[in-house]
Amino acid sequence: MPILVITGTGTEVGKTVTTAAVAASARAAGRSVAVLKAAQTGVRPDERGDADEVARLAGAVTTAELARYPDPLAPATAARRAGREPVRPHEIAEAAAKLATEHDLVLVEGAGGLLVRFDEAGGTLADAAELLRAPVLVVASPGLGTLNTTELTARELRSRKVELLGVVIGSWPDSPDLAMRCNVTDLPDVAGAPLLGALPAGAGSLTPADFRASAPAWLAPRLDGTWEAETFRRSTAPGA
Numbered sequence: 001m002p003i004l005v006i007t008g009t010g011t012e013v014g015k016t017v018t019t020a021a022v023a024a025s026a027r028a029a030g031r032s033v034a035v036l037k038a039a040q041t042g043v044r045p046d047e048r049g050d051a052d053e054v055a056r057l058a059g060a061v062t063t064a065e066l067a068r069y070p071d072p073l074a075p076a077t078a079a080r081r082a083g084r085e086p087v088r089p090h091e092i093a094e095a096a097a098k099l100a101t102e103h104d105l106v107l108v109e110g111a112g113g114l115l116v117r118f119d120e121a122g123g124t125l126a127d128a129a130e131l132l133r134a135p136v137l138v139v140a141s142p143g144l145g146t147l148n149t150t151e152l153t154a155r156e157l158r159s160r161k162v163e164l165l166g167v168v169i170g171s172w173p174d175s176p177d178l179a180m181r182c183n184v185t186d187l188p189d190v191a192g193a194p195l196l197g198a199l200p201a202g203a204g205s206l207t208p209a210d211f212r213a214s215a216p217a218w219l220a221p222r223l224d225g226t227w228e229a230e231t232f233r234r235s236t237a238p239g240a
């Protein structure tokens with residue numbers, strides 16, 4: 001029942017493109033995939049949301065979105081301004097668990113970074129990951145400033161005893177600067193978890209066929225779904 005929660009060091013870091021790359025890699029490995037966008041903000045009802053973008057790039061995946069609010073804000077704020085019910089962490093967890101009964105892999109994309117609020121009680125994607133006991137993948141920006149936000153995210157996960165599967169750089173430019181090149185060494189160190197891949201800048205603009213053909217090479221093999229056995233063994237080990 002593998003569920004992978006995908007968060008980032010912030011918004012616009014490439015979570016959706018990375019989610020699509022993981023989905024494409026898992027599909028290439030013969031696995032059925034569902035993508036759950038916990039709450040979509042800043043998108044009109046007739047526009048494509050992040051889950052739709054994953055399906056466009058990755059191919060046949062089941063998509064689900066628990067709520068859509070018009071303002072491009074944190075879900076809790078956007079829900080409040082729309083006068084609508086927010087999405088609560090237990091609803092995210094329940095929806096992901098249900099999808100996991102019908103798919104080999106469920107990818108849950110949050111909104112912005114790990115502690116962005118979904119409801120007025122301060123519920124976050126971290127709460128949903130905790131409820132699910134699911135591992136988390138952190139998508140990081142490549143450049144200066146990412147060491148701090150990656151470490152803060154990793155520490156928060158550790159304090160909750162939520163597994164940090166690893167870090168993926170969401171957009172790696174053709175000509176990385178000094179900070180970016182050094183970050184390849186330092187990101188795993190500050191995260192306390194491996195660097196599991198890097199997506200080339202512009203990956204989201206490839207044709208879907210080229211995206212699917214290239215995606216597995218951007219990610220470490222564990223992300224095609226083969227991490228399931230290891231995660232499962234660890235989570236069921238005595239004393240876990």
Ligand SMILES: Nc1ncnc2c1ncn2[C@@H]1O[C@H](COP(=O)(O)OP(=O)(O)OP(=O)(O)O)[C@@H](O)[C@H]1O
Pocket residue numbers: 008010011012013014015016017018050110111112113170171172199200201202203204205
């Ligand atoms: N590797 C990439 N290739 C092409 N475009 C990218 C890449 N990474 C990010 N982008 C672009 O940057 C923007 C943000 O990417 P994305 O939508 O994946 O962010 P996000 O982290 O999912 O943000 P949100 O918090 O809104 O979900 C998008 O316009 C996307 O097209």
Ligand SMILES: C[C@H](N)[C@H](N)CCCCCC(=O)O
Pocket residue numbers: 011012040041042071072073074075111112113116
């Ligand atoms: C609208 C945007 N693209 C995301 N979906 C929401 C990002 C919320 C970030 C809130 C914050 O950390 O300040």
Ligand SMILES: [Mg+2]
Pocket residue numbers: 015016017050109
């Ligand atoms: Mg996104």
